[in-house]
Amino acid sequence: MGRPSAELAAACKPYVAVRVTDMQNVDLNVIRFDFDLTFAAVLMHADGTVYHRYGSRGPDDASTYLSLSSLAALLHDTLADHRDYERAPSPPKPTAPLPAIELPVLQQKVAAGARLDCVHCHTINDATFAHAFVQKTWRRDDAYVFPDPTRIGLALDRERQARITAVTAGSPAAAAGLRAGDDLVALGVQKRVRTQGDVQWALHEAPFAKNRLPVRFARDGSEHDAALDLADGWKRCPPEEYAWRPFKWNLSPSCGFGGPALDAGARTKLGLPDAPFAMRVQYVVDWGERAARGRAATAAGLRKGDVVIGFAGKRDFTGFDHLHAWVGLTLTAGAETEIVVWRQGKEHVLRYRLPE
Amino acid sequence: MIRLLAAAFPFLLAPVAAQAAPIEWQTDFAAAQKLAAERHAPLFVVFRCER
Known part of the structure; x- marks a missing residue:
């Protein structure tokens, strides 16, 4: 290196x-x-x-x-x-500074005596979303931050990140006439595109509702202008794509328990060779501000050590991260739902009201 | 995760002295911003989570 x-x-x-x-x-x-x-x-x-x-x-x-x-x-x-x-500089309009430490949720923690040695990058979304929950201004769609270019039908090159490597048939990018081999030049608010991060920023800033997003691209030495027709709700995607993001742990609703997913060998050993997903309940969230989540699961009959194989009618989770993101991004607090557990060689269905 | 990033970006984790051509990293953003303005130089700001 x-x-x-x-x-x-x-x-x-x-x-x-x-x-x-x-x-x-x-x-x-x-x-x-x-x-x-x-x-x-x-x-x-x-x-x-x-x-x-x-x-x-x-x-x-x-x-x-x-x-x-x-x-x-x-x-x-x-x-x-x-x-x-x-x-030809054009500085951004001056705004009052907003240091991350001044986010309301972090200020409340400081006021409560918490010592914040370090504010991590991922804390920003956590704190912003948590504040929106409290203010009742949270909209689930706000979670779809920095959409992947696949949302508009584009795959980009890892090295030359403005270069389009594939365009999905029937996508907004295809309809706008973009092709593999084209180079993105500008997109929405991003005046000069050079990276995948630039593309995601332009998509992040674009409205969630139906809109036409201007795009400029280069092909064979000349530049062309077009527009992407984006449908209402175009940023939404399968929750597994957002399962890596740390903020999923703080979304609402939440299942209120957690633990490691079991691999195929462990599932087979338990007598679940065909189960696409199983996880062992290692903890139930029965402490702190979110204790109600775990208490609801416990009241439904969930125990530490149980093996969860399904949740709310779904069994094909790719892992616990996926389950958690799926619950937060698709279910509604207060809904009657069920946890399917595998206990002593039998399935048990535990019914409960999904907590916030 | 950090191990993975160490493999991909050793310049961020290894001591600066070990690099062939050291990067002079600033750690204070405000000071760096002032310096960049004085030099008419662009800023390269790296955010690396150490969690």
Whole structure:
């Protein structure tokens, strides 16, 4: 890895490089990115203008769209964007700073005597959503942050991330005339697209409701303008795509228990060779602010050590993360539902009202 | 997760001195912003969760 590191270090030279590991003092009115990522980079002007966002991932792999060479290339290419911008700067309208530590939920924790040594990136979405729950302004659709380009029918190249590698037939991208081999130039609010993160930012900022999202692309040396016709609710997707995001643990409703998923060997040993999913209940959430969740499950008859094989009529979960995301993104608090457990070689159906 | 990122991005985890061409990382964003403005240099801001 010595050579790529040297390449990256050389690409960094014209920049002032900053490494942020604590979000406490980061102004959320200036810097916004996909806060759930474990690694993200923002290339920007000192006046707060963000040129590009780097960092995205697939549902199963945190490194799907990360590579040293693509990052080095981005650093190199962004110098041109910086030079252009310096010639005609248009700084963002000044806004009152919003350091992450001032998010209401974090302030309440501080006021209650909690010591926050570090505000993690993923805490931002947790705290924002938690506040919305309290204020009763939470809408489930708000969870669909930074939509993947597959929502509009695009697959992008890992190295040259503005390059389209595939277009899904029948998708908005196909209808707009985009083809594999085209390079995205601009999309919605993103004036210059260079990364998958840029695309996701443009999609994040686009309305959830039906709209026409402008797109500019390059093909055979010339640029073309088109528009993506996005249907009402276009950002929604199967919950497993959001199962990696930490905020799923704090969504409402929630099943109120947790534990490890069992692999095929363990399922077979238990007499469940054909079960697509099984998890052993290791804990029931019967403490803290969310104790009602666990108490409801316990009252329904759930015990630590039980093996859960189904929930609310669904059995094909890919893991506990998926189950949790599915509950939070598709079910409604207060609904009559059921947990299917495998106990002493038999199925038991436990009925309960899904807590908030 | 951190192990995975260490494999992909050793420059972020290894001591700077071990790199062939060290990156001069700032740790204070506000100071870095001021420096970038003085130098007319762009900012490269890395967010790496250490959880």
